[in-house]
Amino acid sequence: xxxxxxxxxxxxxxxxxxxxxxxxxxxxxxxxxxxxxxxxxxxxxxxxxxxxxxxxxxxxxxxxxxxxxxxxxxxxxxxxxxxxxxxxxxxxxxxxxxxxxxxxxxxxxxxxxxxxxxxxxxxxxxxxxxxxxxxxxxxxxxxxxxxxxxxxxxxxxxxxxxxxxxxxxxxxxxxxxxxxxxxxxxxxxxxxxxxxxxxxxxxxxxxxxxxxxxxxxxxxxxxxxxxxxxxxxxxxxxxxxxxxxxxxxxxxxxxxxxxxxxxxxxxxxx
DNA sequence: CGTATTCCCTGCACGC
DNA sequence: TGCGTGCAGGGAATAC
Numbered sequence: 001x002x003x004x005x006x007x008x009x010x011x012x013x014x015x016x017x018x019x020x021x022x023x024x025x026x027x028x029x030x031x032x033x034x035x036x037x038x039x040x041x042x043x044x045x046x047x048x049x050x051x052x053x054x055x056x057x058x059x060x061x062x063x064x065x066x067x068x069x070x071x072x073x074x075x076x077x078x079x080x081x082x083x084x085x086x087x088x089x090x091x092x093x094x095x096x097x098x099x100x101x102x103x104x105x106x107x108x109x110x111x112x113x114x115x116x117x118x119x120x121x122x123x124x125x126x127x128x129x130x131x132x133x134x135x136x137x138x139x140x141x142x143x144x145x146x147x148x149x150x151x152x153x154x155x156x157x158x159x160x161x162x163x164x165x166x167x168x169x170x171x172x173x174x175x176x177x178x179x180x181x182x183x184x185x186x187x188x189x190x191x192x193x194x195x196x197x198x199x200x201x202x203x204x205x206x207x208x209x210x211x212x213x214x215x216x217x218x219x220x221x222x223x224x225x226x227x228x229x230x231x232x233x234x235x236x237x238x239x240x241x242x243x244x245x246x247x248x249x250x251x252x253x254x255x256x257x258x259x260x261x262x263x264x265x266x267x268x269x270x
Numbered sequence: 271c272g273t274a275t276t277c278c279c280t281g282c283a284c285g286c
Numbered sequence: 287t288g289c290g291t292g293c294a295g296g297g298a299a300t301a302c
Contacts (some may be wrong), residue, residue: 007271034296041272072297074296075279076295110281112279112297150272151272151275153274169295169296171295258273259275260294260295261294
């Protein structure tokens with residue numbers, strides 16, 4: 001479900017409830033989500049205060065006094081702050097119980113999410129090798145251009161590679177390519193420096209706008225306070241195949257790239 | 271190394 | 287109503 005804007009929306013929603021609060025314990029109801037949940041996590045976490053709530057790529061990082069708790073929402077995960085002790089439903093897999101009688105609850109029907117422990121002074125292997133944050137100064141069209149030389153992979157696949165740039169998933173890849181006028185199948189290595197700069201701007205703009213609207217609600221994404229995201233109304237191509245392009249009126253098409261639906265405008269995107 | 275495919279899991283929309 | 291099919295926003299393992 002969540003790409004960068006939804007994860008960032010989630011971060012902003014939970015941060016005020018967590019920062020400075022002390023953890024009482026943690027409850028894992030399944031041994032593993034995407035990866036095993038460390039069995040002694042409750043021992044690691046108990047008594048620690050949350051110093052900060054950060055996001056890196058699509059991971060949330062709860063910075064504690066000693067170490068960090070990493071959470072990933074996968075495709076269907078969501079987080080809410082609830083009264084501690086509220087009965088758990090079938091897909092409520094993990095609770096972080098706070099000393100103030102509230103808890104952070106991770107719900108994840110498809111269980112592609114993750115709960116990981118990063119010891120003090122270490123960078124978790126899952127966070128190693130990640131590309132730049134698209135909203136930071138480390139991200140640039142020139143960087144993309146340089147990295148893409150000689151690459152024959154389709155540009156859409158390339159920008160969804162978390163080693164190239166983080167946080168761009170299927171929805172926002174499609175939207176950014178439309179905004180930049182680039183066909184999703186174009187080989188990454190055959191895009192000019194100038195067009196890479198346009199694409200970098202498009203990625204930034206699309207993500208920032210989506211964050212500003214609280215993310216995209218498809219199916220069931222809700223921010224931790226229960227509000228839906230409103231970016232769906234802004235989508236230009238994602239999920240709109242068969243409908244007219246909002247810019248030129250041509251009928252939007254759909255192709256499949258590595259099993260992922262990719263809609264685009266055959267006239268605006270070359 | 272780069273690229274394409276497959277799989278993890280459940281829920282849901284759809285067609286029959 | 288019930289059942290089968292295909293699809294879903296992520297990402298890693300595997301097979302070339």
